[in-house]
Amino acid sequence: xxxxxxxxAAALLPLVGGPANVTSVAHCMTRLRVGLNDRSLVDAExxxxxxxxxxxxxxxxxxxxxxxxxxxVTVTAEFEKLLSARRLAVRGAELRADRxxxxxxxxxxxxxxxxxxxxxxxxxxxxxxxxAGLNGLLVNTGRLPWLTPALAAIASGFMALISVFxxxxxxxxxxxxxxxxxxxxxxxxxxxxxxxTAFGVALAPGQGGVLGAxxxxxxxxxxxxxxxxxxxxxxxxxxxxTVTVLVAGLATLxxxxxxxxxxSSAIGTAANWLLATTGPVAGxxxxxxxxxxxxxxxxxxxxxxxxxLIQQQGYTVLLPLLAMAGAGQVGAALAVYARLRHDTSLxxxxxxxxxxxLLGVGEPLIYxxxxxxxxxxxxxxxxGAAGGAFVGFFAVxxxxxxxxxxxxxGWALFPLLTGNRGPALAAAVYAGGLLTGYAVGFLATxxxxxxxxxxxxxxxxxxxx
Numbered sequence: 215x216x217x218x219x220x221x222x223a224a225a226l227l228p229l230v231g232g233p234a235n236v237t238s239v240a241h242c243m244t245r246l247r248v249g250l251n252d253r254s255l256v257d258a259e260x261x262x263x264x265x266x267x268x269x270x271x272x273x274x275x276x277x278x279x280x281x282x283x284x285x286x287v288t289v290t291a292e293f294e295k296l297l298s299a300r301r302l303a304v305r306g307a308e309l310r311a312d313r314x315x316x317x318x319x320x321x322x323x324x325x326x327x328x329x330x331x332x333x334x335x336x337x338x339x340x341x342x343x344x345x346a347g348l349n350g351l352l353v354n355t356g357r358l359p360w361l362t363p364a365l366a367a368i369a370s371g372f373m374a375l376i377s378v379f380x381x382x383x384x385x386x387x388x389x390x391x392x393x394x395x396x397x398x399x400x401x402x403x404x405x406x407x408x409x410x411t412a413f414g415v416a417l418a419p420g421q422g423g424v425l426g427a428x429x430x431x432x433x434x435x436x437x438x439x440x441x442x443x444x445x446x447x448x449x450x451x452x453x454x455x456t457v458t459v460l461v462a463g464l465a466t467l468x469x470x471x472x473x474x475x476x477x478s479s480a481i482g483t484a485a486n487w488l489l490a491t492t493g494p495v496a497g498x499x500x501x502x503x504x505x506x507x508x509x510x511x512x513x514x515x516x517x518x519x520x521x522x523l524i525q526q527q528g529y530t531v532l533l534p535l536l537a538m539a540g541a542g543q544v545g546a547a548l549a550v551y552a553r554l555r556h557d558t559s560l561x562x563x564x565x566x567x568x569x570x571x572l573l574g575v576g577e578p579l580i581y582x583x584x585x586x587x588x589x590x591x592x593x594x595x596x597x598g599a600a601g602g603a604f605v606g607f608f609a610v611x612x613x614x615x616x617x618x619x620x621x622x623x624g625w626a627l628f629p630l631l632t633g634n635r636g637p638a639l640a641a642a643v644y645a646g647g648l649l650t651g652y653a654v655g656f657l658a659t660x661x662x663x664x665x666x667x668x669x670x671x672x673x674x675x676x677x678x679x
Contacts, residue, residue, distance in 0.1 A: 219285065222266045223292035229264070230277055231255030233300040237275075241290040245271075246279040248293075253277070299559030305586035322512070329514035331383040331428065332521055336621040338372050338379075339524070343619030343630045345369040346528070347637055354636065373525060377403050377420065377427035380521075384428050390435030394455055398434040398462045399427035402471055412472045422474030423525045425518060429470045434462035481519055482526045489531055489614060493606035501538035501602020501651070502595045505580070508539075520620045529616025529632050531609070534644050535602045537574060537623040541648045542597025544571045544624075545655025546590040547579050552656075553663055574623025590659050597655020605647040615640040615647075624648070 230236060230248050238249030250256065256277050261270045266289070269280040281289050349365035352358050372379075381399020386392040401407065407417045422429075441454040488496045507513040516532065523530040551564045560583070567578035584590040605615055614634045617627055625648075633640035 218266065219288040220292045220296070222264060222281070222289050223296050225264045226261065226267070226279065226289075226293065227296055227300065229257045229260045233297055233304060236297055239290065239294050239297065241286045244280055244283055244286055246281055246286055246290050246293065248277045248279065250275050250277055295557055295559045298557060299563065302560065302563075302586045303582065322510075325512065325514040327387050328428070329517050330387045331380060332424075332517045332620075334383060335376065335379055335521075336619070339521075339619035340621055340630070342369045342372045343524075343617070346618050347630060347632055350632065351637060374420075375403060376521070376525060377424055380424045380427040381431035381434075384431035385435050385438075388432060388435045390431070390438050391455070391458075394438060394458050395431035395434050397459055398430045398466060401463050401466055402426050402430065407467065407471070410467050412468050415472070417467065417471055418475075420525075422471045423478045424521045425478055426466070426471050426474030428518065429474055430462055430466040433465055433470070434458050437461045478522050478526065481522050485519075485523060485531055486614075489606060489609035490612075491610070493608070493610035494603040495606070497535045497538070497602030497604070497606025497609070498599045499602075500532065500535045501542070501605075502599030504536045504539035504598060505543065505576075505591065505595050508576075508580075509585075517620065523616075524618065524620070527616070529618045530620065531614050531616045533617040533620060533623075534615045534627065534631070534640075534647070535605055537627055537644075538601030538605065538647050538651045539595070539598035540571060540574050540576050540624050541601045541651025542594040542599070542655035543576050543579050543584060544568065545597045545652040545657075546594035546659040547571060547583050548652070549593075549656045549659035550583060550587065550590055550663060553660060572624050573626045576623075587663070589663050593658035593662055594655050596658045597651045597653075600654035601647040601651025604650040605643055608643045613639055613643055615643050 226246070227233065227236075231250065231252060232255075235251050235255050236248055237251055238247075240247045253272055253275060256270075256272060258270050258272065261267060261277075261279060266281060266285065267279055268282055271278040271280070345365055346369040349362055349369055352362050352365070378396050378400045382392045382396035384390075384399075385395025402422055403420050405419050407419055407421075410417045438454060438458040441457050442450065445453045445457075504513065507516075513536075516536070520530040520533055523532065547564050547568060551561055554560055563582050564579070567582055570576075571579045580591070584594050608615070612634070615631065616633050617630045618632055619630050622630060627644070628641055631637055631640045631644055633643075
């Protein structure tokens, strides 16, 4: 009976004009009474053809669908649950569309393009990061000494040349010739740059890291574009690449490498100082604000920072803190699941999205559950803040937790965890942060959340007639 009642309700909802056309739902002894915004949107003939429907009467702004005694109760209950879930889904779609409109600003567009440079590198970062962690474990335990040099070479090769890949992708994303961007970025990693002096200081191979490569390839792209519009077609194939590599290369050696090196060093110093001196506060702020940053599209600005830290220190200390936002999100979703025991549609959504949330993919829970409901989004941020504060507290004690790659989060981050005192302690601290985020997100949501606008999980209204 439960299944057929759901089928009947699911068939009826679009035929009465969809969720936006329904203003109220009630039932009497035999009829499902649906309040309407626009009666003309009701397809009466199609409603009569739905199995289980005995007839339909439209009266003013109400559609009375005759179902029969007994069955009308369960159909009404399923209709209300389905209506609540559909409205929640519509709200989530509206929020996604609104975020897309807000993100269409010059600054956010530029951030997305920078993200497009680094996102294709994530699979290699993950693979090499996992191998680096495995190699470190073998070295620390003294096992397979014949294998560790090979693993070190495999894990480190990509990182040694990551600037070249960044340069290649930068030119590709910003409209230049990818190989020219890679060629200019490759200058920074060539050992011979140690013979070049800029601002009275000898350069070091790799100085400036990915930030220098990004700037160098971006400059090469603009130089190439300038040449394309001015060099005759007959000479373009010869002069344009030559001028591009020469101008951008000289600027890289005598300016960009030095400047980017100073910026990169400042990023590493600032991250270490922030956690060593204000760990719990830094963790609370970063863990609590990451979900709003994702909503505003500003989280993309962190990708080059993560990559710079990985290149400098072997891991990024920021990602484990930011990952706590996902833990708060999971805790909040579990609390909604526990609160709305009678809303089967929403509980089904949570069950389907929860595995992804545990693995760090938060969008299904954000847009399908917490953000449309409103308050659970805020309590999820509270859970993320608590988890971040937990991890940050251990950083003050000298136990830094880092990730050797970006991309994964939640449980999927465990194989990539390391720190200044080894992967085992880093994994333990990170696990404690996740549990804290789950617990605080759950408790804050369970206490503060009472239902979706007072509608979800309610009992069908009864009347006589």
